[in-house]
Amino acid sequence: MPEARKRALILGDGAAGTIMANKLRFHTDPSQLEIKVIGNSVNHYFKPDGVMIPFGFKNHKNSVKPTKSLFNHGVDYIHDTVTSIDLENHSVRAGDTGEISYDYIVIATGDRFSTEDLPGYNEAAHHFYSLEATLELRQKLAEFKGGKIVVGQASIPIQCPPAPYEFTFQLDQYLRLKGLRQSTEIHYIYPLNRVFTMPNVSSFVEKLMEEKGIMVHKLFNVDSLDPVSKTLSSLEGEQVPYDLLILVPPHKGQKLMTDSGLADESGYIDVDRNHLNYRDYDNVFVVGDATNLPISKAGATAHFESEYLANRIASEVSGNAFFESYNGEVACTTITGGQEAITLFFSYSKPPRANFQSKSDYFLKWTSSDTYFSAMLRGIM
Ligand SMILES: Cc1cc2nc3c(=O)[nH]c(=O)nc-3n(C[C@H](O)[C@H](O)[C@H](O)COP(=O)(O)OP(=O)(O)OC[C@H]3O[C@@H](n4cnc5c(N)ncnc54)[C@H](O)[C@@H]3O)c2cc1C
Numbered sequence: 001m002p003e004a005r006k007r008a009l010i011l012g013d014g015a016a017g018t019i020m021a022n023k024l025r026f027h028t029d030p031s032q033l034e035i036k037v038i039g040n041s042v043n044h045y046f047k048p049d050g051v052m053i054p055f056g057f058k059n060h061k062n063s064v065k066p067t068k069s070l071f072n073h074g075v076d077y078i079h080d081t082v083t084s085i086d087l088e089n090h091s092v093r094a095g096d097t098g099e100i101s102y103d104y105i106v107i108a109t110g111d112r113f114s115t116e117d118l119p120g121y122n123e124a125a126h127h128f129y130s131l132e133a134t135l136e137l138r139q140k141l142a143e144f145k146g147g148k149i150v151v152g153q154a155s156i157p158i159q160c161p162p163a164p165y166e167f168t169f170q171l172d173q174y175l176r177l178k179g180l181r182q183s184t185e186i187h188y189i190y191p192l193n194r195v196f197t198m199p200n201v202s203s204f205v206e207k208l209m210e211e212k213g214i215m216v217h218k219l220f221n222v223d224s225l226d227p228v229s230k231t232l233s234s235l236e237g238e239q240v241p242y243d244l245l246i247l248v249p250p251h252k253g254q255k256l257m258t259d260s261g262l263a264d265e266s267g268y269i270d271v272d273r274n275h276l277n278y279r280d281y282d283n284v285f286v287v288g289d290a291t292n293l294p295i296s297k298a299g300a301t302a303h304f305e306s307e308y309l310a311n312r313i314a315s316e317v318s319g320n321a322f323f324e325s326y327n328g329e330v331a332c333t334t335i336t337g338g339q340e341a342i343t344l345f346f347s348y349s350k351p352p353r354a355n356f357q358s359k360s361d362y363f364l365k366w367t368s369s370d371t372y373f374s375a376m377l378r379g380i381m
Pocket residue numbers: 011012013014015016017038039040041047048049050051080081082083108109110111128129130159160163254256287288289290297298299300301302332333
């Protein structure tokens with residue numbers, strides 16, 4: 001008797017959900033596995049371009065594609081919002097669709113901006129973490145005539161930890177090109193006692209900041225901001241006034257995960273770091289920014305995790321044993337200014353080394369939206 005066709009359900013249609021679905025389709029026989037994705041985005045925005053678009057270094061039109069066009073043949077995409085998850089009964093509910101059952105579930109719903117955690121944020125701060133905010137910031141920068149710009153992040157964790165320093169280097173470059181660098185002070189605030197989470201990358205970045213005249217405020221954990229006096233205050237008691245505040249908003253996991261009992265108040269889901277299972281459920285997995293894993297919340301992480309998990313589910317579906325584990329491997333290219341970038345390779349056990357920056361790495365970064373939409377999202381790399 002042939003085995004019944006299994007059902008894989010992927011929640012979330014961003015980087016992790018799309019790569020996961022497309023890779024899994026490549027690895028499995030459609031007669032053995034049905035793949036459904038439920039997601040509620042209309043457009044898929046390539047967020048790394050947020051460190052280029054505000055300066056006119058890239059046109060945002062090349063950074064967006066309709067979400068539904070990004071799934072490979074054989075993936076059933078449902079545009080809807082998931083409202084509850086019931087692991088015991090192997091089912092989820094979604095707005096218009098109602099109940100959907102599964103054999104395997106992969107949660108890839110990313111995280112959200114919790115601006116409610118920082119009163120005054122919406123009136124006072126700008127950011128480059130969504131397309132809408134990035135386009136507003138582009139306008140704000142076009143009107144900027146010099147003064148004091150404060151750049152940083154409201155808290156940890158955030159998506160793509162290097163993005164604030166990448167943005168700051170691009171800002172420095174942009175102001176130089178516009179002839180405004182002499183009349184502008186750039187202040188970079190960071191919550192830790194360094195300028196980046198990973199110590200040896202931090203020392204590399206800090207040296208570059210010093211060379212470029214960027215003023216650094218370490219151990220600056222944002223406590224409050226005052227939109228009237230235009231001042232940012234830290235828990236440590238420091239106050240920094242600003243003319244333009246560019247602050248990455250506080251992040252949390254999705255509230256749905258807290259409400260469904262899968263996560264605590266943080267909204268991030270606790271998973272086995274080597275197997276990506278939720279607790280002892282062997283059919284429940286989490287990938288991408290939705291996890292509480294200590295490695296970077298990055299598209300590159302989602303890519304490596306999906307590679308591992310697609311192989312694992314495919315082996316199970318076809319009745320083969322699978323003994324591999326995910327070792328936290330990630331590779332990502334980050335901009336260091338002056339049209340240069342460094343590529344960082346790391347894993348759970350191997351910290352990254354910031355050896356050298358190059359123009360070819362910058363080119364790699366500049367063209368990465370093309371690689372992303374044509375190959376990475378499609379699951380062919
Ligand atoms: C400025 C910036 C620069 C970055 N640079 C890099 C970089 O250089 N390299 C890198 O690797 N990464 C980078 N990243 C990080 C990368 O973009 C994210 O880590 C990646 O998008 C995470 O993918 P995800 O699928 O987990 O989450 P997302 O891409 O956020 O996708 C989550 C999806 O789930 C959907 N969803 C959420 N809740 C529900 C629900 N209840 N029902 C249905 N659908 C739901 C959402 O609509 C969304 O489409 C950057 C991010 C930013 C903001």
